[in-house]
Amino acid sequence: MSRGSVDQNFLFTLGELYRLLRVYADKEASRFGITRAQWAVLAKVERSEGMKQSELAELLEVQPITLTRLIDKLCDNDWIERRSDPSDRRVKRLYLKKAGRQLLGRMSGLKSELTANALDGISPADAHRLLTQLETIKENVRNAAQTSGAEQVRKEQRYG
Numbered sequence: 001m002s003r004g005s006v007d008q009n010f011l012f013t014l015g016e017l018y019r020l021l022r023v024y025a026d027k028e029a030s031r032f033g034i035t036r037a038q039w040a041v042l043a044k045v046e047r048s049e050g051m052k053q054s055e056l057a058e059l060l061e062v063q064p065i066t067l068t069r070l071i072d073k074l075c076d077n078d079w080i081e082r083r084s085d086p087s088d089r090r091v092k093r094l095y096l097k098k099a100g101r102q103l104l105g106r107m108s109g110l111k112s113e114l115t116a117n118a119l120d121g122i123s124p125a126d127a128h129r130l131l132t133q134l135e136t137i138k139e140n141v142r143n144a145a146q147t148s149g150a151e152q153v154r155k156e157q158r159y160g
Contacts (some may be wrong), residue, residue, distance in 0.1 A: 077099070
């Protein structure tokens with residue numbers, strides 16, 4: 001594949017892949033009566049119980065009001081609960097409830113199923129290489145986003 005072809009297709013392909021994965025994950029999560037976004041919140045809370053809502057919003061890169069609505073729905077379904085912080089009653093900390101833990105247990109195979117279907121036809125060695133390359137790309141983009149415009153132009157002139 002030529003450099004020009006990569007320039008023309010890379011971002012579009014990544015964006016399209018992300019969109020398709022979101023649609024696919026939403027469809028499959030709906031079998032459990034949950035959305036992909038709700039699933040993401042439950043999974044993050046399970047990994048870091050007691051985190052503040054504001055920390056979770058930052059971690060998920062969503063607006064606090066958006067997260068509040070998701071958490072309201074999860075609380076209504078008795079999957080998570082908000083508890084006041086003992087040192088600051090304005091702060092709400094999030095905890096998984098028994099029903100939420102059970103739901104995640106029933107959904108445990110779904111992530112593997114989604115991954116297996118997405119990587120169908122790709123060898124395990126190539127899948128590991130792909131993941132390593134995607135991590136490198138992620139780090140490159142993170143660094144570029146933190147680099148000033150002038151520095152980025154110099155970099156492009158050196159490697160472009």
